[in-house]
Structure formats: C-alpha cells, structure tokens
Amino acid sequence: MTVIGWPPVQAVPRLLSEDTWDRRSFVILRRTLTKMPIQRVPLFLLACGSFNPITNQHMRLFELARDHMHSTGQYQVVGGIVSPVSDSYGKQGLTLAKHRIAMAKMALQSSNWVKVDEWESQQADWTETVVTMRHHYGRILNEYEQRIREDSSGIRGHSQSIPPQLKLLCGADFLETFKIPGLWRDDHMEEVVGGFGLVCVSRGGLQPEQTVHESDTLWRYRQNIFQVKEWVRNETSATEVRRALRRGLSVKYLIPDSVIEYIEQHNLYTEDSERRNEGMALRPLAKQAQQPFESLDE
Numbered sequence: 001m002t003v004i005g006w007p008p009v010q011a012v013p014r015l016l017s018e019d020t021w022d023r024r025s026f027v028i029l030r031r032t033l034t035k036m037p038i039q040r041v042p043l044f045l046l047a048c049g050s051f052n053p054i055t056n057q058h059m060r061l062f063e064l065a066r067d068h069m070h071s072t073g074q075y076q077v078v079g080g081i082v083s084p085v086s087d088s089y090g091k092q093g094l095t096l097a098k099h100r101i102a103m104a105k106m107a108l109q110s111s112n113w114v115k116v117d118e119w120e121s122q123q124a125d126w127t128e129t130v131v132t133m134r135h136h137y138g139r140i141l142n143e144y145e146q147r148i149r150e151d152s153s154g155i156r157g158h159s160q161s162i163p164p165q166l167k168l169l170c171g172a173d174f175l176e177t178f179k180i181p182g183l184w185r186d187d188h189m190e191e192v193v194g195g196f197g198l199v200c201v202s203r204g205g206l207q208p209e210q211t212v213h214e215s216d217t218l219w220r221y222r223q224n225i226f227q228v229k230e231w232v233r234n235e236t237s238a239t240e241v242r243r244a245l246r247r248g249l250s251v252k253y254l255i256p257d258s259v260i261e262y263i264e265q266h267n268l269y270t271e272d273s274e275r276r277n278e279g280m281a282l283r284p285l286a287k288q289a290q291q292p293f294e295s296l297d298e
C-alpha cells in the first residue's frame with residue numbers, strides 16, 4: 001500500500017532536479033520547511049480625556065488604531081480602555097464624571113473589546129496621564145502573571161507567553177500638548193512616549209510629523225510613536241457638539257442616540273453648565289506650578 005503525502009526532507013534534492021518541478025511546488029515546500037508560528041505582542045490601547053461628551057469620533061479612533069497596529073504584523077490588539085478624567089480637572093464646561101461615565105458606557109455597549117474604566121474619574125485630584133497608565137498597566141500585568149501561574153499549575157491550557165503592552169491612544173492634537181510650557185514634566189513625558197508609546201491618529205489639518213520633528217524628546221522616541229492616517233475625515237469634536245446642544249441644534253449622527261437621550265433626560269450642556277469651572281486654572285497647570293515649592297519643602 002502506498003501512502004500518499006509530502007515526501008521526506010531527504011527527498012527534496014531529488015525533487016528539485018526533476019523536470020516536473022514547478023514554482024508552485026517550490027513555494028509549498030518552502031512554506032512547509034520554514035513555517036513557524038508568528039507570535040504577536042498583545043496590546044491594550046488606553047484613551048484618556050474629558051469625553052465631554054463621548055462622540056462617534058472618539059470611538060472611531062479605537063477602530064482606526066486597531067487596524068493600523070494589526071497591519072504592522074507585530075501587535076494583536078486585545079483590549080481598549082476609555083478613561084474619563086476626574087471632575088477636579090477644572091476645565092470650563094466639564095460636566096460631572098458620573099454623567100460622562102454613564103454616556104461613555106452607553107455609547108460603547110456595542111463594542112466587544114473597548115470598555116469604560118472609572119478609576120481615573122473617581123480620584124479626588126486630577127491624575128497625571130503617566131499615573132493612569134501605570135495603574136492600568138499594573139492591573140494588566142497582574143492578570144497576565146495570574147494566567148501564567150495557572151498555566152504552570154495545569155489549571156488551564158497554555159495561553160499567550162508574550163507579556164502584554166499598553167500604549168496611549170490619542171488624536172494628533174494631543175501631541176501639541178507636549179509643547180505647552182509647564183504642562184508636562186520631562187520625566188513623565190519620557191515615560192509616556194519612550195516607556196509606553198503612543199498611537200496617534202491624524203486629525204484635521206494638524207501635522208503630527210512636524211510636531212515630532214520639532215520636539216527633541218518626541219524625535220528621540222519617534223520609533224515608539226505610531227502615526228495613523230485617517231483617510232475618511234471626521235472633524236467631529238466634543239466642543240462643537242456642546243455648542244450645538246447649547247443652541248438647540250441637532251447632533252444626531254455625531255453622537256449615539258442613547259447619549260442624546262441621556263443628555264436630554266438630565267438637561268446637560270446648557271448655557272449654565274458651560275459656565276462650570278469658569279475662571280479656574282486647569283489643574284495640570286496649577287499642579288505643575290506648585291511642584292518647585294513642594295520640592296523645596298522636601
């Protein structure tokens with residue numbers, strides 16, 4: 001009885017010399033002999049911000065970023081995190097965190113990989129981006145190490161052996177914040193960009209390449225800044241959504257219907273609400289201004 005199958009490796013030289021050998025057979029053979037599983041780095045994407053309110057464009061950033069990171073062949077996006085800022089941020093017109101959290105959860109009900117996390121919004125004081133990233137990455141690593149322990153004890157089958165990474169997802173306008181004097185500490189900037197990394201989606205007429213070029217720190221870690229081109233332009237901003245709502249204009253198709261209904265039910269984004277925190281300095285600037293005096297006390 002003759003077994004039909006691929007010939008053993010030692011038969012390869014003989015096959016190569018046969019007249020019947022063709023290019024297709026060579027390609028199949030090469031794949032058979034050299035094929036090795038390619039492991040991608042598990043990646044979580046974290047988006048911090050006001051989400052005041054969350055818009056369709058906010059959610060679209062996650063989809064664009066996931067497609068781009070998959071296309072690199074290096075990463076497998078396994079989760080997305082929306083982290084609204086706390087009320088102490090001090091931005092004018094910032095509605096209460098409980099409302100921003102509720103709207104974000106409603107908007108993301110249809111997503112099976114992006115979730116809303118309340119930790120940052122529940123902090124008594126404004127939290128630096130790097131602190132928020134440390135918190136989430138610590139949790140992610142703890143879950144990873146727990147799976148590894150369960151694998152070694154035989155509780156569950158073999159899981160991903162490559163440690164996961166966390167990168168900050170942002171729009172191109174976020175890069176501009178690195179140029180605001182006093183907003184970022186140098187060591188925080190280096191940890192966010194150099195240690196974690198950015199996935200930056202183009203927005204409007206901003207040129208992230210130029211921003212990276214003009215900053216020595218960004219340029220130093222440019223290999224850790226993934227720039228995503230948004231070919232289908234969407235200029236929706238939360239600022240314009242709030243302006244439209246104050247003026248009684250329609251925002252349908254700019255934000256989810258469920259969010260529109262929530263805004264109407266709770267009478268959010270009125271002329272009165274826009275005056276919230278009016279005249280207050282942004283907490284990041286105030287906190288950074290206090291830094292030298294705190295260090296002198298120490």
